[in-house]
Every structure is written in structure tokens, then in C-alpha cells.
Amino acid sequence: MPNSSLRQRITSLHADFREHFGSEPAVVVRAPGRANLLGEHTDYNDGFVLPIAIDRCVLFAAAPRTDRQVVLHALDLDETAAFGLDELAPSPAQPWSNYQRGVAHFLQARGHRLRGMNAALTSDVPIGSGLSSSAAVEVATAFAFRALNNLDISLPDLALVCQQAEHEFAGVPCGIMDQFVSALGRRGHALLLDCRSLAYEHVVLPPGVRVVVCDTGVRRELAGSEYRVRRGQCEEAVRRLQAVLPDIRALRDVTPEQLAEHGALLPEIVHRRARHVVHSTARMSEAVAALRRGAAAAFGQAMRECHASLRDDYEVSCPELEALVDAANEVAGCTGSRLTGAGFGGCTVSLVADGAIAEFEQHVVQRYRAQTGREAAVIVCAAEDGAGVI
Ligand code: ADP
Numbered sequence: 001m002p003n004s005s006l007r008q009r010i011t012s013l014h015a016d017f018r019e020h021f022g023s024e025p026a027v028v029v030r031a032p033g034r035a036n037l038l039g040e041h042t043d044y045n046d047g048f049v050l051p052i053a054i055d056r057c058v059l060f061a062a063a064p065r066t067d068r069q070v071v072l073h074a075l076d077l078d079e080t081a082a083f084g085l086d087e088l089a090p091s092p093a094q095p096w097s098n099y100q101r102g103v104a105h106f107l108q109a110r111g112h113r114l115r116g117m118n119a120a121l122t123s124d125v126p127i128g129s130g131l132s133s134s135a136a137v138e139v140a141t142a143f144a145f146r147a148l149n150n151l152d153i154s155l156p157d158l159a160l161v162c163q164q165a166e167h168e169f170a171g172v173p174c175g176i177m178d179q180f181v182s183a184l185g186r187r188g189h190a191l192l193l194d195c196r197s198l199a200y201e202h203v204v205l206p207p208g209v210r211v212v213v214c215d216t217g218v219r220r221e222l223a224g225s226e227y228r229v230r231r232g233q234c235e236e237a238v239r240r241l242q243a244v245l246p247d248i249r250a251l252r253d254v255t256p257e258q259l260a261e262h263g264a265l266l267p268e269i270v271h272r273r274a275r276h277v278v279h280s281t282a283r284m285s286e287a288v289a290a291l292r293r294g295a296a297a298a299f300g301q302a303m304r305e306c307h308a309s310l311r312d313d314y315e316v317s318c319p320e321l322e323a324l325v326d327a328a329n330e331v332a333g334c335t336g337s338r339l340t341g342a343g344f345g346g347c348t349v350s351l352v353a354d355g356a357i358a359e360f361e362q363h364v365v366q367r368y369r370a371q372t373g374r375e376a377a378v379i380v381c382a383a384e385d386g387a388g389v390i
């Protein structure tokens with residue numbers, strides 16, 4: 001049952017749809033953003049991630065058309081786009097509509113037959129704040145097409161279509177995590193995803209905790225270039241380790257013991273990069289076991305270790321991220337805190353007891369300001385269900 005603010009957003013979306021199209025939508029879908037609790041820089045190493053779908057979402061209202069046109073109103077951007085389902089290509093003039101164009105293209109490429117549609121969308125997932133508003137937009141679009149055309153497509157395949165759309169139509173070579181959890185998340189649970197096989201499990205979160213995302217407000221160009229360097233170093237580690245471990249395909253296949261034994265085969269810096277990834281895989285299974293027995297403190301410890309590893313071995317932190325993590329760790333009700341995303345700015349993710357949220361927010365904002373002279377944006381999230389028709 002939608003809560004009152006979601007109900008209000010739906011009502012107002014209905015009104016906007018009527019105003020633009022002169023009729024009622026046939027379907028309204030929601031698709032959430034996400035936050036990742038554990039497993040950073042592990043996706044491209046075929047490893048594990050542990051995201052939640054959050055209680056912020058794209059709402060997408062749609063009705064079928066008799067022709068093969070798609071007409072879109074992006075209410076938050078006050079923009080309109082129209083395109084035909086037979087001439088799908090990225091639009092340089094309206095890049096925001098490339099997610100919808102790409103989703104339509106890759107659904108059809110898989111043999112799904114689509115009708116045209118009228119659609120209006122609105123979102124409360126902040127853009128570019130590390131909560132993956134783009135995946136929410138893609139998944140909402142795919143759910144709308146699926147509902148209007150009765151498509152027989154599994155949710156993992158739908159997530160893959162969305163990822164492909166982001167790769168090919170938005171030019172962002174993202175992993176599968178964001179789209180996957182937006183489609184398959186579960187309220188009160190995190191989603192453990194094997195980025196190689198796409199096998200997944202829902203893992204119940206301890207009661208009475210919130211996931212808090214804090215944004216440094218800093219974005220550095222370095223994040224993109226260093227990301228490519230890290231990927232290259234991981235590939236190099238695999239190539240060199242294959243000399244003695246011929247069966248490994250990715251760092252995910254290497255145990256901490258194997259890395260300790262054969263570490264001398266790697267240049268020092270590559271060894272440290274590999275150590276972050278290899279220990280992340282080992283840490284994930286322990287952390288998930290801790291969640292299962294309700295040991296929030298042990299899970300928080302895994303978040304802290306993950307942060308230390310990202311800072312010291314993977315070297316993707318920066319002074320602003322350190323200030324946020326330090327401030328978070330000073331709050332008694334904070335179970336764990338770490339940087340999330342590519343690094344060099346961007347966001348942290350923390351697990352915080354319900355009763356400590358107000359103190360956390362106040363303390364982190366004030367300490368961060370004192371340390372850096374900047375304002376931190378604090379976004380308090382709960383684990384929500386993945387996308388669905390409302
Ligand atoms: P994020 O980290 O939030 O995913 P991206 O740059 O990957 O940031 O994606 C943001 C893009 O997604 C926006 O520039 C826009 O094209 C699209 N998008 C996000 N939210 C909306 C919205 N409310 N309406 C229309 N398009 C949106």
C-alpha cells in the first residue's frame with residue numbers, strides 16, 4: 001500500500017498525464033533507486049555486491065497508442081520527446097530520452113513486440129547523487145513496456161536490457177547491480193548478487209536500522225580515469241596469476257591464501273589492488289552470515305574494513321570522503337560507514353539505528369562543514385521493494 005506522500009505523487013502524476021494527453025494512464029509503475037551496502041569495485045571482477053532498493057523512485061504513467069510512436073513527458077525536466085519504434089537511435093539533442101529509446105531498442109532486439117505509448121514520468125531519486133536515478137528511469141520504462149504489451153520477460157533479463165540501454169544509448173559502461181536491484185529488490189532486505197552468474201538471494205536486514213547516504217558534493221574527473229586504471233590493474237593481476245592458477249577467470253576466483261602465496265608475481269601496487277578485491281569476496285560471505293544471524297555490529301565492522309581497504313589498498317578515497325566517514329563513526333548509533341561508488345568524491349553509505357538518525361544527520365553535517373567548509377547532503381533511506389505496477 002503506497003504511503004501518503006507516494007499517493008500524493010501518484011495523484012499528481014495522474015493529473016499531469018491527463019493534462020498532457022487528455023486521457024487516463026492505463027498503468028502507473030514505480031522503480032526505485034539504490035544504495036550499495038557492501039562490495040565496491042567488485043562487479044567488474046565478477047564478484048558480489050549487496051545493494052538495497054530504496055524508498056525513492058521514478059513514477060512512470062503510460063497508456064498504449066495505436067501507432068508506433070512513443071511520446072514522453074519528463075515532468076521534472078519540463079521536456080517532451082517523441083520517437084518512432086522503427087527508428088531507434090540515441091538522440092544528441094535530447095539525451096535524457098536515450099534511456100527510453102535504448103530500452104525500447106533492446107526489448108525489440110530480443111524479439112519483443114511493442115506498441116507505441118504515451119508516457120509521463122517524475123522522480124524523487126536525486127540526479128547524480130549516487131543513488132542511480134538513471135537505472136530507476138530505465139527500469140520504470142521497461143516495466144511500463146512490459147505491462148502495456150504483456151511481455152514475457154524475466155526480471156533478470158529485463159535488468160540486462162536496461163543495462164544494455166545504458167551502455168549503448170547513454171554511453172555509460174555500468175555494471176548490472178543498479179538495474180538488477182531496482183527490478184528485484186525486496187522491502188526490509190538487501191540483495192546479494194553474484195555479478196558473474198546473476199544468481200541472487202534476498203538477505204533480511206536487522207530491524208530498526210536505516211541506510212544513510214551522505215554526499216560530499218565533490219565530483220572529480222579523476223574518478224573516471226582512475227576507474228579505468230583500476231580495471232586495468234585487476235586484469236593485469238589475473239593475467240599474471242594465471243601463470244600459477246590457470247583456472248582463474250577473474251579476481252573473484254582467487255582466495256586470500258592464494259594471493260598471499262603468489263603475491264610476489266605481482267607488482268606491489270597491483271598486489272594491493274588485487275588484495276582489496278580478493279578480501280572483498282571473502283568479507284562478503286562473512287558479512288552476509290552476520291546479517292543472517294542479526295549481528296548488525298559484525299556487519300558494520302565489515303563495512304569499516306571495506307572502507308579501510310578502499311582507502312589503503314584500492315586508493316580511491318579523498319579528504320572529503322574521509323571527513324564524512326570519520327564523522328559518521330563518531331556517532332554511537334552508526335553501525336558502519338564507508339565510501340561507495342567510484343570514489344574521489346561522491347558519497348558514503350552508513351548503517352544507522354533509527355533512534356540515532358537525527359543525531360547522525362546533525363553531527364555529520366556540522367563536522368563535515370567544520371572540516372571541509374562544504375555542505376554534506378544527507379539522504380535517509382529504507383530498503384523498499386523493487387519495481388512494480390501500482
Ligand atoms: P545517476 O548517478 O543519478 O544515475 P546519471 O548521470 O547516471 O546519474 O543519470 C542521470 C540522468 O538520468 C539524467 O541526466 C536524466 O537523463 C535521467 N533522469 C534521471 N532522473 C530523471 C527524471 N526525473 N526525469 C527524466 N530523466 C531523468
Ligand code: MG
Pocket residue numbers: 132133134135
Ligand atoms: Mg546512473
